[in-house]
Amino acid sequence: MTPLFIVLLPLIGVLLPLLFDRFGRLPCTLSAAFPTLMALGMLFSMGPAVMAGEVFVISWPWVESLGLNLAFRVDGLGFLFALLILGIGALVIMYAHYYLTNDDPIGRFFAYLMLFMGAMLGVVLSENVLLLAFFWEMTSLSSFLLIAYWSHVPAARQGARMALTITGLGGLGLFAGLVMLGNMVGSYDLSVILASGELIRAHELYVPMLLLVLLGAFTKSAQFPFHFWLPNAMTAPTPVSAYLHSATMVKAGVFLLARMHPALAGSSEWFFIVTGVGLLTLVFAAYVALFKHDLKGLLAYSTISHLGLITVLFGFGTKAAAIVGVFHIMNHAAFKASLFMTAGIVDHECGTRDIRVLGGLKKYMPITFVLALLGSAAMAGIPLFNGFLSKEMFFYEAWKLPLMGDYPWLVPAIATLGGLLSMAYSVRLVYDVFFGEVGETPKKPHDPPFGMMFPVGVLVAICVAVGLFPEPIIGPLLTAASAAVLFGDPGAIDLSLWHGFNAAVVMSLIAIFGGTLFFTQRARLYVLADKIWPDLTGKKVFEQLVEAVATAMRTITSTLENGSLQRYIALLLGFSVLAAGLPLVRFGIEPGPMAMTEIDFVSVVMWLILVVCSLATAILHQRRLVAVIVIGVVGLVISLAFVQLSGPDLALTQLSVEIVTILLLLLALFVLPKSTPHEGGFTLRQARDIVLAAVAGLGTALMAWLVMTRPLESISRFHLENANYPVGGGNNVVNVTLVDFRGFDTMGEISVLLVAGLGIFAMLQGLDFKYVEGTISRARDRYPVMLTSFSRPLLALIILISIYVFFRGHNMPGGGFIAGLITSVALILQYLASGIDWASERMRINFKLLAAAGVMLAVLSGMVSWLAGLPFMTMAVQFSLPVIGEFNVVSTLFFDLGVYLTVIGSMMVILSNLGHLGQIEEEYDENERLTEADPWKP
Amino acid sequence: MEALVASAIGVLVACGVYLILRARTFPVVLGLALFAYAVNLYLFVMGNITLGAPPVLQEGMEIAAYADPLPQALVLTAIVIGFAMTAFILVLSICAYVSLGTDHLDGREHTQ
Structure with a gap:
């Protein structure tokens, strides 16, 4: 245990000077000296045994899978260095007490110094080389802090940065080298590495590994050509120079040479x-x-x-x-x-x-x-x-x-x-x-x-x-x-x-x-040196190198990032196509062995409509209203496709979402320009986009085709077998999956829905229309009488249907999502038919609250299982209570209700807030509005 | 049918990508909507194509005969979330247009 304490004492000691700082200089200095001397005493207690040739090794597993152990080793070399670190450390603490002025924050100084001391002890006493690399980095960092101690002096900051760059670079090299070394011998423990010198020197990767380890040693020990950071680190307070930059830290490099001597x-x-x-x-x-x-x-x-x-x-x-x-x-x-x-x-x-x-x-x-x-x-x-x-x-x-x-x-x-x-x-x-x-x-x-x-x-x-x-x-x-x-x-x-x-x-x-x-003869030499000594210092070279790297990076950045989002998206898509396309090419484009399912006439017609309308959306996008109508057709065909391909739940969902989406797009066009300006003929950019689009489409189609023609191995069998009994208690496997098997996913998804709704609400608050004042015009048409008169009785009917769809969901196509969407459509219809004002007056529900309550209900229903000591979201729970006896609680219904409420709440937040945009505009033509006749007002 | 679905997905992706690369916000939203259709369909057919056997359990039917329910459950939520995201970016583009005075993606009109 002693080696551990020797390392830990200074590290614990980091806190003491910070705590004792307020009691004055002397207590602060003593609080740093105390752990140092205590560690020194513990080191001396091991002295006789170490002198007799004993080697202490202690080890605790830390991250075993990486081979990283919390392992320390006290042998003669470690003892010698620990003695230097603690002995000179104690003297430096005393010296610094007198050296630092009253203006210098002494607590901070000693805290950094103790941090360095602990790190340095870690380096020299590590048994595990990964641990050694860890402490090695810590010495670089604490050295940085100490050099920059007088941080108001620019030279101190520059010197600290330079030292950190050089020794940090070496530290990375060392780390790589040590990992290679560990892989060569199969262990990161020094005991094994030091005993495997023959094997290491004969290894084919010996030279690269050696170069990396030496990079670490040479940068730390300021060997040519990495020497220049050390003179520039002299901006540190002199106790630091005496301690780190002559007696101990720079010795870490030569320590490494000594430590690895038997192996390398x-x-x-x-x-x-x-x-x-x-x-x-x-x-x-x-x-x-x-x-x-x-x-x-x-x-x-x-x-x-x-x-x-x-x-x-x-x-x-x-x-x-x-x-x-x-x-x-x-x-x-x-x-x-x-x-x-x-x-x-x-x-x-x-x-x-x-x-x-x-x-x-x-x-x-x-x-x-x-x-x-x-x-x-x-x-x-x-x-x-x-x-x-x-x-x-x-x-x-x-x-x-x-x-x-x-x-x-x-x-x-x-x-x-x-x-x-x-x-x-x-x-x-x-x-x-x-x-x-x-x-x-x-x-x-x-x-x-x-x-x-x-x-x-x-x-x-x-x-x-x-x-x-x-x-x-x-x-x-x-x-x-x-x-x-x-x-x-x-x-x-x-x-x-x-x-x-x-x-x-x-x-x-x-x-x-x-x-x-x-x-x-120095006087003559100075004259001579001034003449012939080139005006070239390591510092200058370093600074020019850093400047050159920074310039190169700036050039690359400004070339790639020219401020055009179109270009970024094109690059992103281009690389996605590459990333997906390369494996496709490599593994060959061979269809699988599965027989194709039959094609019927209706499907072909639907396919044709889909293709034509998709292309029309792309081609006619500049006439935005037309584009919205054709994209609506696309969505409807997709929902029909889900019917045909055995996904009734999806078809219902897609259908209701489609209605809401089109409404949303139309509402947006109320504010946005109704058409896209031409961009001047057929450009190179357009050609690029068409090629990119074609390649992406072709690639995706190929991938889908290749997957579909291969036999499927799916985990879905479990879902199908357990949907009704013993787990889910329902026949509609999709719904059971949503509310039970993958309820956690669903919970996340309704949360996203809620967040999107709230985000939209937040974005639309306090918009200032000053830039676009003239461009938005309100429709002057009256609300259509037929729609208005039909929509009101329809409301009750649709809500009734949605309740029916909700309850049958567990056994038939339906459920919370679909029912929620249907209810939303019914409510939105009222806005559409009778106007925002009319609908808002009558719907006094806080939809934000409703959505939040829905998520809350879903979470709570998932927590019921905790009462029985079962994991979160175990939906069917058997309780046994005294007197009442055993009974079952199936909370899926409540979970689904939560989904239902969240969907309604979020949908209404989104659409009603967008709808209110029109209201803001109405203030501009207040007078016109008043003259407008409302068919439902006498 | 597989070829039909695959080619439909391809067309949707191509049109979506082309629109996503336009310079104005509204076409980009349309493109993303098309792209979302394609992705949903793509995800859906990862369970392969099964005709006339929705995953609603019935008496006397082989387990292996049903359509794969798992992609369906995933796509169902994806459709709803896709809507939420479409709404979100639509409102984002409205906000951008209203506060910048332009619906160009870069937030400023490029002079030719």
Whole structure:
């Protein structure tokens, strides 16, 4: 359980600073320090066992189907990193307490920091690689939040965005790589992956997978050419730079190299890619660092360079080199974090970090000077400091490297050059800031409060102590961590200060003296660099790339989206035709084996009418009233087709809907223009539309034909067998299906009906007719006397019929839908025959309420079954009550009543509201209306 | 009969698609209505064609002889919802026309 708590404590700790923020700065800082120290204590409790070589693995299933387990692993490597994260984290929290001003929201800062801490611990302690990728993304996100902490500064926002883009991109690559890796070995658990090195390296997808994983590692560790986000992330508060961007997060990349070392390293691809990128980064970044005038910029490039060095070491692929890599991770974390904090102190106390302005600070900040001097000595690799040990070992490994064939001098030469440049910028850091003339700084410099120097002091003390007594202090931890990286016994590690006079000593001497010489010639170098250094930075390239992508996307978007809806619909239909047509072509157009049913004469005539009227609708659509009449004929033929094809319920429904639809279209034409303007002859667009229409029609006809000629396998047999007994209790299977088998569907559908009605009601509220005032004219005809006199007695009759249709629905064609439609038609007839005013005066029903009540009734009737403990919409329920005994409740009738009411309500809402549009218009010719005679008024 | 129905569906789809691609709202509504007929008919015949055997249970008739009731139930609600949708877009086009002063799909008249 302990590993879980170590990760969870900081994540829980995210909330504490936010809660304690209101009590002041100190409680807030303590609330962040408390979980950190507690997690650190728990980590120490595992220390002895880990040093003894034990590996703790705990696992809980999370999403088992994806192979994602909540699994943690504490081995030497994880322990080492967790120690760095929590140890330096605690120091950074203390430092930040003094560094942040009262204007900075400190609670938010610590919340982000704890989030990062938890994420980072998750990365280094994950046993499952998917979990690792998850935490990896979390570090990118929390880093984004921390870089943009001073969000009012534009550079901070830009830097944060750049960091997120680059590391996010790498994170995606890593995720893909890890999934491939998991598929190769059949498990996402590290224990399995690390033990399958042979299998992985022999796999055909090894190289693409390796490239993806390395993309993740290199972007995170700011390796060339992805390095530029790190200097731009220096806009973050200095505690963040010290913690994330030197000691921990950027180490996640090299951590990944170390973690995956047993599984991925050892191939020539690994060697050339990792070593090559590392060497390039090592030298390039060290060179750039020399010319940086911003203190943090110099340190940022120096960090990139040292990360390159560690990358090189893991790239070598040898046991000894990997051990040195682990060693340098520790050393670098210690001295670089201390130097960043020192830079922060200088910035804090002088008000600037420009090396050209600073100078002579030795006099004003003696303690800071000593700390900076010691830290820089470690960074430069001066003997008796920890940096010397790992650098010396690095030179030795570079010298011994067996893999370079005809160019054995190449790697040692580059390594020495890197060391030389590292020496040069370290000297520059100390000399230009603390020696020389006193510069004019915005603030009067002095040593900072003790609390700010203490964390630096601790780290510098570690640098010196490890440099003097490496074996007792760091030996066991290094051995345990190396054992994890090598997935085996690292053997005895020689950590002595003096190995005798060998090549590494010569390289060190060249680096130290050459670096100093280089530094003394810096004035000339600056002039030279200004001349030859191309005005090309990663930031510029990145921004141009982003701009180019954005421009390309804008072009594509504006080409596709030109504002013409016609074009969008054409594209949509075109692609639908393609999507449906391709399988049709691929599987061949062979009719099935079924015999065709016979054709009779009436059907052919009906077919002819249908085809002619459909075509007429399309051709005559510009004369809109004519089009409405012919489309009405189409609908009537369709309802006849349903009669012929054994669908009486459908025929009844279609017939009633058809009447209402035509009414609706006519009502709409009252407002809309009565004809469509010509669009100027036969155009290319029209040709396109005809082709598209023809292809769509042909394709659909073919698909229907192919399906119909094949034998049917349907689940309907169940419906037919159970409709009457034991389930439905009715003979009309369609109705039983609607109210019982698929009652849930029906409930959804009447809800849609209700919503459509309400939507129409809402849309028609408060319409302003100012644009179309002149175009709408009201009919002057009287209401036809015959229709008026017949419609009123007819009303009662039709409603009677609808009730009959409603009740017989369960056994004969009919039911709630059809009965509702028939009733609606009867009511609408009154509007039509006698006018809106007359009908509205007499129909004082709130149809919106009626429709809503209908849906409610349907839902309630479905809930009856809950009383008997049965699932929702179980329509036939047997209850047994005391005294009364057993009895049955069949709620289908109530459900169908709900459908009936909803249909009437919605239909009437839709049509009466549309009808009222005419009324609004009547206000314009109020006087005329008054003179009009009403046949039913005396 | 199968060929007759299939070709009718094809004609309906073709006319519907052509109208849907017009520039004014009212023809588009007509097109959608035609298209809805086609879709309903298409869905309906996915249960294959059966003549003279509506799915209303009668004494002494084979289960296999009845027309498929399931597509019928689906199409029945589809017809009603199709109406609701037609009404909805019709009112939408009325609203567009009244508040924009044009019934062109793009909300503005294109000058030639």
